[in-house]
Amino acid sequence: MEAPKIARLSARRAAAVLIAVGCLLAGIDAGSALEISHRGLSLGPNDLWRVVTYVCGTTATVGVPYPCSDVTPATDREPGRATLVVGSGHVLTVPLRRMVGIEAPAFLAPESAAYWQAAWHARDLVAADAGRPLDRSEVALAVNSKMGRSQNQLHIHTACVRPEVVAAIEADRDRIGDDWVVLRRPIEGVLFSARRVTTPDLATVNVAALLPESIRRAPAAMARQTLVVVGAKFDHGRDGFWVLNVQASSRFQAHGESLLDFDCGRRP
Incomplete structure (x- = not known):
C-alpha cells in the first residue's frame, strides 16, 4: 500500500525540481511564477508566456503541471x-x-x-x-x-x-x-x-x-x-x-x- 504514496511523493519532489528548472529556463524566479497563479497578472508583459511554456510545460512531464x-x-x-x-x-x-x-x-x-x-x-x-x-x-x-x-x-x-x-x-x-x-x-x-x-x-x-x-x-x-x-x-x-x-x-x-x-x- 506504500508504493502509491511513494510515487506521489516522488512526483511532487520531481515537480518541485522541475519548477525550479523551468523558472531558470524562463529567466524568472519561482516566486514570480507562483505570484501569477495566486495574485493574477501583475508582472512583466512576457511572464505569462514564460510560466506557461517553461514552468507548466516542464512540470507537466511528470503529470503535475503546477502552477497550471x-x-x-x-x-x-x-x-x-x-x-x-x-x-x-x-x-x-x-x-x-x-x-x-x-x-x-x-x-x-x-x-x-x-x-x-x-x-x-x-x-x-x-x-x-x-x-x-x-x-x-x-x-x-x-x-x-x-x-x-x-x-x-x-x-x-x-x-x-x-x-x-x-x-x-x-x-x-x-x-x-x-x-x-x-x-x-x-x-x-x-x-x-x-x-x-x-x-x-x-x-x-x-x-x-x-x-x-x-x-x-x-x-x-x-x-x-x-x-x-x-x-x-x-x-x-x-x-x-x-x-x-x-x-x-x-x-x-x-x-x-x-x-x-x-x-x-x-x-x-
Whole structure:
C-alpha cells in the first residue's frame, strides 16, 4: 500500500525540481511564477508566456503541471493549450504557441475554436471556487484588446459575468440575432455590439472569426477589439451564447475583462 504514496511523493519532489528548472529556463524566479497563479497578472508583459511554456510545460512531464491546472499538448487535430487559475474565480486559457494577442493571424484559424472551447470548460474551475453550481448565463469569457491587456501572450479569461452586463443584453434580447447590432444600454460607459451563437458549446465556433471581415483583414483593427462571450439560454430551452464586441477608443481601452465578476462566489 506504500508504493502509491511513494510515487506521489516522488512526483511532487520531481515537480518541485522541475519548477525550479523551468523558472531558470524562463529567466524568472519561482516566486514570480507562483505570484501569477495566486495574485493574477501583475508582472512583466512576457511572464505569462514564460510560466506557461517553461514552468507548466516542464512540470507537466511528470503529470503535475503546477502552477497550471492543466496542460493539453498539441495534436494533429487541436492546438496545445494550458489552463491557469490566477485568482479567486478567475481562470486563463493560454495557447502553447506564441500568439501575441487578439490580433495574431493564427487566432482567426478554424482550429483556434479549441481555445474558446477550453475556456468554456474552465467554468467548472470557476464554479468550484464559487462553491456552488453556476448556470451558463452566469459565466463569461473575455479577450482584451492590445490597449487593454497586460500580457503579450494571447489568453482567454473565464469568470462570472457582472449582473449589469446581463441586464444590458436582456434589454435587447429580442433585437440580437445572427448579425451584429449595437446595444442600446451602455456598459462601462460605451455601447457594445452584440450577436448570438446558437450552438451549445464552442467546439466548432471560433468567436474571433465572427467579427466583420473589414476588421479581420486588418491586424491593426483587430488589435483594437475586445470580445466577451456570455453563456445564454434561448427560447424553448436552447443553449447558446451572446457575443459582445467593442473597439478601443479614448474613452475605453476595450478591456473586456472589466465585464467579468471575480466575486460571484460571495454573492447570495
